[in-house]
Amino acid sequence: MTVLREVLRRPQGAFAAGWLALVVVAAVVSRWWTPQDPFRADPYSAWQGPSAAHPFGTDAIGRDVLSYVMAASGTTVLVAVASALVAVVLGVALGALGALTARWVREAVVVLVDVLVAFPTILVAMALAAVFGGSLGVVVVAVGIGYGVAVARVSRAELRRVATTDYVLAARASGVGTAGVLRRHVLPNAAPVLVVQVSLAMATSILAEAGLSFLGYGAPASVPSWGRLLSDLQPFVATHPGTVAWPGLAITLTVLAFNLLGDALRDAGDPRLRSRGTSRRGPGRDGARSGAAGSGAAGPGDARAGAAPTGGTAP
Amino acid sequence: MTRFVLGRALLLVVGLLLASVLIFATLRLLPGDVAQVIAGTEGTPAQVAGLREQLGLDRPLPVQYLDWIGGLLRGDLGTSLVTGTPVASEVLDKLAVTLPLAGLALVVGLVVGVPLGVVAALRHRRPSGVAVSAASQFVAAVPAVWMGMLLIGVLAVGLRLLPTQGFPVDGWADPARALRSLVLPALTIGLVEGAVLLRFTRSAAIGALREDHVVAGAARGLTLSRSLVRHGLPGVLLSVVSVLGLQIAGLLVGAVLVEQLFALPGVGRMLVADVGRRDLTKVQGELLALTGLVLVVGAVVDVVHRTLDPRLRERTP
Numbered sequence: 001m002t003v004l005r006e007v008l009r010r011p012q013g014a015f016a017a018g019w020l021a022l023v024v025v026a027a028v029v030s031r032w033w034t035p036q037d038p039f040r041a042d043p044y045s046a047w048q049g050p051s052a053a054h055p056f057g058t059d060a061i062g063r064d065v066l067s068y069v070m071a072a073s074g075t076t077v078l079v080a081v082a083s084a085l086v087a088v089v090l091g092v093a094l095g096a097l098g099a100l101t102a103r104w105v106r107e108a109v110v111v112l113v114d115v116l117v118a119f120p121t122i123l124v125a126m127a128l129a130a131v132f133g134g135s136l137g138v139v140v141v142a143v144g145i146g147y148g149v150a151v152a153r154v155s156r157a158e159l160r161r162v163a164t165t166d167y168v169l170a171a172r173a174s175g176v177g178t179a180g181v182l183r184r185h186v187l188p189n190a191a192p193v194l195v196v197q198v199s200l201a202m203a204t205s206i207l208a209e210a211g212l213s214f215l216g217y218g219a220p221a222s223v224p225s226w227g228r229l230l231s232d233l234q235p236f237v238a239t240h241p242g243t244v245a246w247p248g249l250a251i252t253l254t255v256l257a258f259n260l261l262g263d264a265l266r267d268a269g270d271p272r273l274r275s276r277g278t279s280r281r282g283p284g285r286d287g288a289r290s291g292a293a294g295s296g297a298a299g300p301g302d303a304r305a306g307a308a309p310t311g312g313t314a315p
Numbered sequence: 316m317t318r319f320v321l322g323r324a325l326l327l328v329v330g331l332l333l334a335s336v337l338i339f340a341t342l343r344l345l346p347g348d349v350a351q352v353i354a355g356t357e358g359t360p361a362q363v364a365g366l367r368e369q370l371g372l373d374r375p376l377p378v379q380y381l382d383w384i385g386g387l388l389r390g391d392l393g394t395s396l397v398t399g400t401p402v403a404s405e406v407l408d409k410l411a412v413t414l415p416l417a418g419l420a421l422v423v424g425l426v427v428g429v430p431l432g433v434v435a436a437l438r439h440r441r442p443s444g445v446a447v448s449a450a451s452q453f454v455a456a457v458p459a460v461w462m463g464m465l466l467i468g469v470l471a472v473g474l475r476l477l478p479t480q481g482f483p484v485d486g487w488a489d490p491a492r493a494l495r496s497l498v499l500p501a502l503t504i505g506l507v508e509g510a511v512l513l514r515f516t517r518s519a520a521i522g523a524l525r526e527d528h529v530v531a532g533a534a535r536g537l538t539l540s541r542s543l544v545r546h547g548l549p550g551v552l553l554s555v556v557s558v559l560g561l562q563i564a565g566l567l568v569g570a571v572l573v574e575q576l577f578a579l580p581g582v583g584r585m586l587v588a589d590v591g592r593r594d595l596t597k598v599q600g601e602l603l604a605l606t607g608l609v610l611v612v613g614a615v616v617d618v619v620h621r622t623l624d625p626r627l628r629e630r631t632p
Contacts, residue, residue: 115330118560118613119337120568123602127341130590130598203456210458211572215587230460234576238479241468248461256456 003192006268013264016257023254027074036064038071038224047240056246060236065229065246072224072247076206076254079136079143083205084198086144091151092159092187092194098152099159100178100186113152121146121208125217134217136209143205151197158190192269196262203258210251226251319621327614334606335387339380342595370396383599392600397592402600406582410604412482413574413581416497416504417566423505424512424562429555431509432516433548437540439521448517454510459569463503463576471499480578500577504569508562512555519554523547553624560616564609571605 007013030038036054042062050057056065098109125142132138162168168185176184212218213227214234221228229247237244350366351358358366367373371382386393392402431447438444454462471479478496487493523529524543532542571583578584586601621627 111326111329112333114326115333115610118330118564118609119334119606120564120609122568122571123605126571126586126590127338127598127602130593130595131342131344207458211460214458214460214572215575217587217590227458227460230458230464234460234464237464237467238472241464241472244461244464244468248458248464251461252453252457255458256453259452259456 003195003265003268007261007264010264010267012260013268016261016264019253019257020261023073023257024077026070027077030067030070030074034064034067034070036067038063038067040064047243049242057243059229059233059243065243068224068229069226069246069250072226072229073250075136075219075223075225076209079139079209080202080205080258082140083143083147083208084201086140087147087151087201088194088198090144090148091197092155094148094152095155095159096182098156100163100182109152110156113149113156116145116149117153119146119149121204122211125208125212129212129217134212134215134220136219136223139205139209139212139218142212143201143208146208147197147201147204151194151201154193154197155190158193159186162186162189192265196266196269199258199262199265203255203262206251206255206258316621320618323614323617327610330610330614331607334610335384335603336380338599338602338606339383342599343376387603392603393596395589395594395597397589397594397597402597405585405597406600406604409580409582409585411486412497412579413567413570413583416500416570416574416579416581417563419497419501420504420508420566420569421563423501424509424566425555427506427509428512429516429552432513433520433543433551435513435517436520436524437543439517447513451510451513451517454506455514457507457510459503459507459572460576462507463500463573466499466503470502482579496577496579500570500573500579503573503576504566507569508565511565512558512562515558516551516555519551520547523551526550553620556616556620556623560613563612563616567605567609 008017040063042058045054045058045062046060048054048058048062054064054066056069059065059068094109094113098106098113101109121142124146125138128138128142163181163186168181171181171185209218209225210227210230213225214231216231219225219228226247230244230251233240233244233247350363350370350372354363354366371379374382383393390403392406394401395405431451435444435447435451439448467479470476477499479499482496483489483492520543524539524547526547529539529542529547532546533539537545567583570581571586573579574581574584575587582601582605586598586605589597589601
């Protein structure tokens with residue numbers, strides 16, 4: 001819980017947590033209730049401006065934009081959670097293969113990961129869409145693979161660091177097997193790094209879902225989606241630019257929130273930046289933020305943490 | 316140095332091979348088969364069998380793969396399943412739009428991101444610096460499609476400055492016209508990528524502000540900003556170069572979405588259309604072209620970075 005408190009203490013973290021809570025509440029509530037039926041077309045009330053009945057106005061076929069945006073938040077949450085789950089399971093599995101197995105397997109995995117990391121997620125999605133047709137499942141699998149490789153890179157470095165610590169050595173010496181070491185020592189200590197990756201994977205998945213739904217290969221017409229709404233509104237952007245702002249803002253703020261949450265979690269997981277009043281002076285503050293690609297790579301922070309396993313980071 | 320370049324080239328070849336295998340294998344996952352898809356539901360079994368033989372689908376998969384790769388080495392990516400036209404020449408045609416678009420977007424990104432990043436670093440404790448940094452966080456989260464729509468709304472429709480969509484039918488015959496239709500799409504991708512570059516530049520420059528040689532410059536009487544520009548900037552630019560490979564991959568991917576939005580006849584838009592038509596040989600060629608570009612650019616950037624950075628040069632055994 002200290003991590004949560006650390007996150008909320010920072011303005012960015014508080015904004016991120018607040019906005020994401022709002023999105024989740026909207027997603028849950030919209031399962032049972034939205035102000036209007038999000039799919040009911042009413043051509044007589046097309047393109048109405050914001051009003052009490054339609055706070056976000058209506059679109060070309062008279063759908064209530066607020067209700068649609070609310071209903072679509074459910075899709076976003078679902079895709080984000082599913083993608084992150086696939087990415088972490090795949091990434092940790094690959095990372096463990098790359099960190100804890102025989103030397104030739106480790107090196108093969110490193111090369112594989114180095115190559116795969118260059119594969120843009122959207123191209124993976126297009127390849128899958130060519131075969132299976134577009135669907136949210138394709139989005140989830142594509143982001144899962146695309147981001148899973150990035151997770152593998154970070155988690156490999158982290159697992160490798162933890163695996164060479166004295167307490168893991170001690171556990172191995174006292175007869176605990178690989179699976180036991182992984183579950184009892186390695187994963188809990190690597191968790192702070194993984195949580196950051198989960199947050200960034202969710203940001204990626206939301207952008208990917210929006211992009212693919214815009215192209216027509218994500219959410220089908222029967223499933224409300226922010227990206228789909230963007231593509232529905234695109235022909236009218238010249239005449240009604242204001243309406244596009246709602247799905248646009250919804251996507252941007254949610255991605256922003258996940259990015260900021262990732263940053264806040266990274267800072268909160270860094271004992272040097274814990275609240276000691278003068279958090280600004282921490283030498284790693286901005287350096288840590290730039291480390292999107294290699295935050296798990298060896299650095300001064302890792303060396304320190306490796307010497308003294310911090311009890312506070314284990315959940 | 317030579318050893319590094321050779322190693323990187325080897326990794327590139329392995330990467331390209333792996334990419335080709337993965338693309339080929341993914342597109343052969345199709346439940347049922349390609350011949351059935353082309354023949355449609357009306358196709359008689361005899362027609363399907365004929366098609367299968369004509370396309371060489373009755374041969375074992377490894378043979379088909381080697382055939383494809385062999386053709387690739389001769390510059391032949393096969394023919395479209397739908398129109399029968401050669402894939403390679405069409406991909407090259409469309410690259411004449413996609414590559415200039417990505418190049419322009421990169422220029423926009425660098426011009427916006429690097430100077431503003433340095434300014435944001437110099438003022439990182441002042442409101443103006445914090446505002447630039449916050450704005451870049453926001454813009455980096457904007458989906459490219461919405462950014463494009465905003466720009467269309469403001470620059471094309473509002474101020475009537477630029478064409479909203481499309482590309483001259485005769486391509487680059489009139490370079491000025493062609494360039495004009497690339498301005499908005501390039502701004503769309505460039506601004507989003509520029510925001511990401513700004514964040515990298517800013518954190519690298521904040522790091523540089525604490526480095527001894529920059530502090531020493533200030534101690535000798537330069538202002539801190541002059542000292543940063545004179546002594547710190549080379550290091551900052553090097554770290555920007557090191558992330559450029561990933562950024563360029565981002566640009567090419569952004570092109571897929573933005574070409575669709577602006578109706579530009581590039582590789583990305585063609586890929587989107589061909590996925591819809593299930594023109595698998597073309598999709599296969601287009602995916603290979605795009606991932607190949609990403610991998611090659613990544614390798615070139617790595618080598619350039621290595622050549623430019625004296626610290627890395629000295630460390631080579």
